Amino acid sequence: MKLPITKHGLKEIGLMAIIAAILGWLLGQWHPGLITIPAALFLFALYFFRDPHRVIPDGANLVVAPADGRIIEITDVQEDKFIRQPSVKIAIFLSVFNVHINRSPYAGQVVWTEYQKGKFFVASDPRASEANERNSIGLLCNTPSSFKILVHQIAGIIAQRIVCSCNRNDRLNRGEKFGLIKFGSRTELYIPKDKVKELTIKLNDRVKGGETILCHIK
Numbered sequence: 001m002k003l004p005i006t007k008h009g010l011k012e013i014g015l016m017a018i019i020a021a022i023l024g025w026l027l028g029q030w031h032p033g034l035i036t037i038p039a040a041l042f043l044f045a046l047y048f049f050r051d052p053h054r055v056i057p058d059g060a061n062l063v064v065a066p067a068d069g070r071i072i073e074i075t076d077v078q079e080d081k082f083i084r085q086p087s088v089k090i091a092i093f094l095s096v097f098n099v100h101i102n103r104s105p106y107a108g109q110v111v112w113t114e115y116q117k118g119k120f121f122v123a124s125d126p127r128a129s130e131a132n133e134r135n136s137i138g139l140l141c142n143t144p145s146s147f148k149i150l151v152h153q154i155a156g157i158i159a160q161r162i163v164c165s166c167n168r169n170d171r172l173n174r175g176e177k178f179g180l181i182k183f184g185s186r187t188e189l190y191i192p193k194d195k196v197k198e199l200t201i202k203l204n205d206r207v208k209g210g211e212t213i214l215c216h217i218k
Contacts, residue, residue, distance in 0.1 A: 086192070110170045
């Protein structure tokens with residue numbers, strides 16, 4: 001069976017293949033059994049950049065997870081950069097074993113983007129939300145009425161490369177892929193509080209990007 005791999009990981013996979021081949025040859029001169037070490041590293045690179053098929057749920061007014069991982073925060077906040085009103089913040093921690101593809105949580109138009117340089121705290125650390133390197137995408141959604149949704153791609157202590165393949169004025173469908181964070185990270189979602197009808201997740205739940213329903217919109 002073919003293993004689906006994201007195009008954003010081909011450079012790293014190619015580099016790892018070269019390193020694994022050289023390291024395997026050197027270790028093999030010492031002991032043949034040691035070639036399993038670089039082989040395992042190469043297989044992990046393939047595993048990390050996997051891009052599995054996801055079944056996007058049908059139905060109106062559903063917000064889906066923008067990333068795979070574990071829910072580490074659900075809080076009410078005042079979001080002042082893009083939404084500019086009280087919002088529900090949902091943070092997802094991605095370990096190195098999670099799929100790292102980011103997907104649009106809702107259908108809408110990209111009307112705002114911002115890149116922020118920063119530090120590299122562990123992605124599960126609350127300080128990472130504001131202090132770490134991040135890329136932000138603001139969506140203008142028009143159903144059931146006009147409202148905004150904000151997504152942060154946040155680098156972690158290992159992840160120091162954020163990929164975003166969408167630009168301003170692009171339209172994204174719910175569950176559509178728009179980027180990737182390489183090697184452990186955090187993804188945050190902000191939804192206007194007055195638009196959230198019902199949350200369908202809780203702290204420590206495991207979610208799948210594009211597939212797990214986070215909430216219903218009023």
